[in-house]
Amino acid sequence: MAAGGAVIDPIHQFEIKKITNITVGGLDLSFTNASLFMVIALGVISLIMIWGTSARAIVPGRLQSIAEMLYEFIEDTVQGTMGKSGRKFLPLVFSLFMFVLVCNMVGLIPGTFTVTSHIIVTFALAAVVILTVLIYGIMKHGTHFFGLFVPSGVPKPLLLLLTPIEIISFVSRPISLSMRLFANMLAGHIALKVFAGFILMMTAAGGVAVALSPLPLLMIVALTALEFLVAALQAFVFSVLTCIYLNDALHPGH
Amino acid sequence: MDANAAKLIGAGLAAIGMGAAAIGVGTIFGNFLSGALRNPSAADGQFTRAFIGAALAEGLGIFAFVVALILLFVK
Numbered sequence: 001m002a003a004g005g006a007v008i009d010p011i012h013q014f015e016i017k018k019i020t021n022i023t024v025g026g027l028d029l030s031f032t033n034a035s036l037f038m039v040i041a042l043g044v045i046s047l048i049m050i051w052g053t054s055a056r057a058i059v060p061g062r063l064q065s066i067a068e069m070l071y072e073f074i075e076d077t078v079q080g081t082m083g084k085s086g087r088k089f090l091p092l093v094f095s096l097f098m099f100v101l102v103c104n105m106v107g108l109i110p111g112t113f114t115v116t117s118h119i120i121v122t123f124a125l126a127a128v129v130i131l132t133v134l135i136y137g138i139m140k141h142g143t144h145f146f147g148l149f150v151p152s153g154v155p156k157p158l159l160l161l162l163t164p165i166e167i168i169s170f171v172s173r174p175i176s177l178s179m180r181l182f183a184n185m186l187a188g189h190i191a192l193k194v195f196a197g198f199i200l201m202m203t204a205a206g207g208v209a210v211a212l213s214p215l216p217l218l219m220i221v222a223l224t225a226l227e228f229l230v231a232a233l234q235a236f237v238f239s240v241l242t243c244i245y246l247n248d249a250l251h252p253g254h
Numbered sequence: 255m256d257a258n259a260a261k262l263i264g265a266g267l268a269a270i271g272m273g274a275a276a277i278g279v280g281t282i283f284g285n286f287l288s289g290a291l292r293n294p295s296a297a298d299g300q301f302t303r304a305f306i307g308a309a310l311a312e313g314l315g316i317f318a319f320v321v322a323l324i325l326l327f328v329k
Contacts, residue, residue, distance in 0.1 A: 011327055077302065080302065081302075176310075176313045176317075179313065179316055179317065179320060180309065180312065180313045180316050183316040183319050183320055183323075184316065186323070187316075187319055233305070236305065237305060237306075237309040240302060240305065240306055240309075241306070241309065244306070
């Protein structure tokens with residue numbers, strides 16, 4: 001509640017606003033603030049990777065160190081979970097990691113828009129991963145890929161129970177993968193807004209509450225630090241789970 | 255009961271699920287830490303697995319959070 005009794009809507013920050021109207025054959029393809037921040041994220045990634053690797057110095061500078069550390073970090077993750085044969089998926093995993101990381105980080109700057117706080121964006125990313133797993137798995141292993149759903153070394157009667165469970169767990173993967181990232185970002189930003197609302201409510205209440213109103217401000221500082229951790233962690237978790245799911249396509253069967 | 259009141263109570267009940275997920279994540283990192291203190295040289299190799307477990311446990315709490323959000327904000 002603001003001083004005038006107006007309600008602070010913590011969801012308002014996720015509203016998509018049109019910047020320019022573009023309609024192609026009845027389809028609404030407007031350039032929105034979400035598209036703008038995706039372009040900004042793309043610009044930041046290109047800046048880090050192209051500018052950072054242009055010098056190719058033996059003793060890396062600051063930007064080159066950042067670029068190299070990010071690349072080696074993902075390379076280690078990919079090799080650790082998928083082995084040598086997983087290297088062909090390195091570009092996909094690295095692109096996903098960088099996009100999620102930069103979108104999360106850009107969204108933490110006050111006044112910006114968090115692209116990854118929209119389920120449709122994260123679900124599209126998760127759909128890319130799962131479709132890659134399905135298409136690559138079926139192309140490489142054929143029907144043997146479906147052995148993924150049949151655990152080996154299990155008595156026949158138990159398979160009737162276990163196979164549906166395996167199928168359900170596979171189908172819920174894109175949902176949980178996208179939901180995790182989306183809800184983490186959404187929850188963090190809502191929590192920040194709610195604590196900002198506390199400050200307004202306390203200053204409006206008067207008396208002792210005004211003296212205590214800096215407390216939620218300190219909480220916002222602490223929460224912002226936590227959100228930076230969450231932003232990096234969720235990008236990492238997203239790429240690690242991508243690696244694990246892709247590993248199923250490379251080496252199916254239990 | 256008023257439909258709106260029932261929604262708010264439901265959202266509060268959904269918050270219990272987040273507490274349960276917190277127990278799960280705490281168990282994972284607690285056990286990881288106690289294992290890591292016994293054998294620090296092996297800790298780095300299992301770091302990723304600890305995070306995967308935490309992410310999977312957290313995901314279920316996230317579902318509870320989404321249920322609460324749907325109850326509160328979806329008209």
